[in-house]
Amino acid sequence: MEYKPIRKVVSGNYAAAYAAKHARVEVVAAYPITPQTSIIEKIAEFIANGEVENLQYVPVESEHSAMAACIGASAAGARAFTATSAQGLALMHEMLHWAAGARLPIVMVDVNRAMAPPWSVWDDQTDSLAQRDTGWLQFYAENNQEVYDGVLMSFKIAETVNLPAMVIESAFILSHTYDVVEMIPQELVDEFLPPRKPLYTLTDFDNPISVGALGTPADYYEFRYKIAKAMEDAKKVIREVGKEFGERFGRDYSQMIELYRTEDADFVFMGMGSLMGTVKQAVDILREEGYKVGAAKVRWFRPFPSEELYELAKNVEGIAVLDRNFSFGQEGILFNEAKGVLYNTDAHPIMKNYIVGLGGRDFTVADVKKIAENMKAIIDKGELDVEVDWYHLKR
Amino acid sequence: MQIPENVKKRLSIPADEHFYAGHTACQGCGAALGLRYVLKTYGRKTIFTIPACCSTIIAGPWPYSTLDAPLFHTAFETTGAVMGGIEAALKAKGYKVKGEDGVMVVGWAGDGGTADIGLQALSGFLERGHDALYIMYDNEAYMNTGIQRSSSTPYGAWTTNTPGGKKHFLEKRHKKKVIDIVIAHEIPYAATASVAYPEDFIRKLKKAREIKGPSFIQLFAPCPTGWRAPTDKSIELARLAVQTAYFPLFEYENGKYKINMPSPKKEPKPIEEFLKLQGRFKYMTQEDIESLQNWVLREWEKLKKLAEVFG
Structure with missing residues (x-):
């Protein structure tokens, strides 16, 4: 049939x-x-x-x-x-x-x-x-x-x-x-x-x-x-x-991490779930504006796709990990796991954790663009401003 | 020893054994005896759900099993829910449930796992009308964890967390009437039973197999270890619990109550006869004993009234 x-x-x-x-x-x-x-x-x-x-x-x-x-x-x-x-x-x-x-x-x-x-x-x-x-x-x-x-x-x-x-x-x-x-x-x-x-x-x-x-x-x-x-x-x-x-x-799921425009990317956004749809759209816009960025959508969190993360991490300068979650006393959970995977490897891009969208706080294309600006500045300077960024926090 | 077929047919307790020797119950364990009767009655085509309780241990550690029937060990509070899931799967797969040739789904849980932590799952199981039997074997405390009081522990009892002492810190509440809670669900069949009266218990097991919908049996199962009683007194204690009307035998079937006392015309024996054989009651004052006696007789009168009005 x-x-x-x-x-x-x-x-x-x-x-x-x-x-x-x-x-x-x-x-x-x-x-x-x-x-x-x-x-x-x-x-x-x-x-x-x-x-x-x-x-x-x-x-x-x-x-x-x-x-x-x-x-x-x-x-x-x-x-x-x-x-x-x-x-x-x-x-x-x-x-x-x-x-x-x-x-x-x-x-x-x-x-x-x-x-x-x-x-x-x-x-x-x-x-x-x-x-x-x-x-x-x-x-x-x-x-x-x-x-x-x-x-x-x-x-x-x-x-x-x-x-x-x-x-x-x-x-x-x-x-x-x-x-x-x-x-x-x-x-x-x-x-x-x-x-x-x-x-x-x-x-x-x-x-x-x-x-x-x-x-x-x-x-x-x-x-x-x-x-x-x-x-x-x-x-x-x-x-x-x-x-x-x-x-x-016709819909291939052979990759545990779906890569979107990452081939020549300087840095990538990594996250899970629906927020990655927003990120992909932002990547298209950012690409038009001259940013060399991509998106890495973690489809399977368990088992954790360590091998695919390593392959990605060795070819980029930075990873902005977007966590719509938090482990109190530590950091975003995906960020924590990703850092752990890379520790015993030779892939050590700059990694920063953005805590976004908790409790349904809107996370938009404009937010991704702001994060891209911040991430670019960090990579240009070669050092992190903060490791865990409560991005939306009302100050 | 081989029992001839013609003799087998006349036995009031089935000759078949599906409960293996070498199990790890304490001497004189009422629960082990009860489980043996259940297996004798239903045989292999029975799916057991056993939560955390003495029977977790009695059933044997991996890779052994004392039960010659399928068994799912589950978490303390989940017996009713797991049984419901098993019954649903059997229906979905087209198995005949209950009846002599059908599959019997049996929950076998202690009083803590039923009257306390498992009460919610039990209620859900009863009200949803699953075609299965829940047996609460009642040894009146958390025996597997080392004799802590449950809501099924009687008034005045010593347990390791009602230790008596200078402050007379004993169980202060009367035994929870779990069967009344069960009957409030208006299920088709509920009964009390005792390991001292196996023919009565087996008759009730057979009835539960024929009745459509959920059924419940509260089985009185002495625990010499936890009751601080001699191991050869289990049956005597179980018999006295019935004869004193502390644990009367009765059935509730489609709205009708029927008392199944072995000697219906006899007045209940004094509760002291049941108490005096057990170390767990040795700290009770005369006042405590009177309080328990009054409760026993009040509840017994209530049951007789129910049988009279709704008999």
């Missing part, structure tokens, strides 16, 4: 819901939270309209139970999906470890939302980045299309490496903003993503298994190593699945 995309104008959340439907998820357990809710509303609508078969919807009493129910479902062999944001993700934290430790390929959409207090429902990456050590893969979507593609690819990758995966989109900027998304006809999704074939399930009554039994100090260590290894192996799987996706559907 020849690939002809079905174009729909949908929000990021609806893109996520359609992807879950096209992935033929079998169990959805979820709890409402703004701005995630329209994902599970849409899925409920699919069920109400008879558009899906064999999909069990479990309207749990909390996000903690949402993840616990997905864990039970996945351990029993089902393809399980959920979605959440901020406080809900934080409540799930314990069970995120459980999902990864039990090696269950659950896929979850997290709509990035700022943590309270003060109450906020707007975009901020700290919720998902605070879960970085739980053993989940993390994919950051730039636009609604990437939300859709990310969910489909994540199931395939997760079910290959037996680790759960999180697909992350921005509150409102993507979740509630409508855009054209090219969807894939069901038969072609089925070819790309066949039914899940779990290695072990609770339904094997001839060979009953026990999942998660006590691991003594003599064994626990090896269990952890196996997760570390699976996460490392996931890089290869991500590149292969990303390439296959490109060959089948």
